[in-house]
Amino acid sequence: MRNRFARFATVCRDFGLRVTPQRVAVYREVARSKEHPDVETVFNRVRRQIPTLSLDTVYRTLSVLEEAGLVSRVETLSGPARFDANTTRHHHYVCTRCGLVRDFCSDELADFSPPREVVPWGTVDSVHVQLRGMCTRCRVAGTRRGSGSDSPGL
Numbered sequence: 001m002r003n004r005f006a007r008f009a010t011v012c013r014d015f016g017l018r019v020t021p022q023r024v025a026v027y028r029e030v031a032r033s034k035e036h037p038d039v040e041t042v043f044n045r046v047r048r049q050i051p052t053l054s055l056d057t058v059y060r061t062l063s064v065l066e067e068a069g070l071v072s073r074v075e076t077l078s079g080p081a082r083f084d085a086n087t088t089r090h091h092h093y094v095c096t097r098c099g100l101v102r103d104f105c106s107d108e109l110a111d112f113s114p115p116r117e118v119v120p121w122g123t124v125d126s127v128h129v130q131l132r133g134m135c136t137r138c139r140v141a142g143t144r145r146g147s148g149s150d151s152p153g154l
């Protein structure tokens with residue numbers, strides 16, 4: 001966490017970005033959460049400290065931080081984009097029901113070499129793998145509901 005903030009200040013300086021209270025607050029909210037929050041979640045949390053903050057400012061701030069490489073966007077299948085301050089190489093597990101996003105690392109994926117057919121298309125700079133499924137919590141909740149209206153009735 002402390003390292004991330006040291007890096008935050010350095011990167012802002014390198015990009016000529018002023019370290020404003022809004023930027024710090026927005027970045028902190030993304031960085032301290034393991035949930036990969038969406039814009040609205042960040043807005044609702046930061047607004048508690050900065051009541052004058054607008055949703056639009058949060059959007060713009062996240063875009064600026066993304067351009068600077070301080071946060072990245074996680075595209076999930078449904079719902080709004082989520083933001084991630086973990087800039088080390090990692091992959092995501094996504095629950096397609098509740099939208100849970102979890103980080104994981106994998107030695108196998110770190111060694112991944114792209115298939116030969118990709119070579120003519122261009123260079124590969126990074127590999128992002130997204131595993132999708134139903135998280136344990138959603139599965140348990142689904143079981144508890146039993147044969148509710150949600151169940152396909154198998």
Ligand SMILES: [Zn+2]
Nearest residue numbers: 095098135138
């Ligand atoms: Zn879930």
Ligand SMILES: [Zn+2]
Nearest residue numbers: 084086102103
């Ligand atoms: Zn992540």
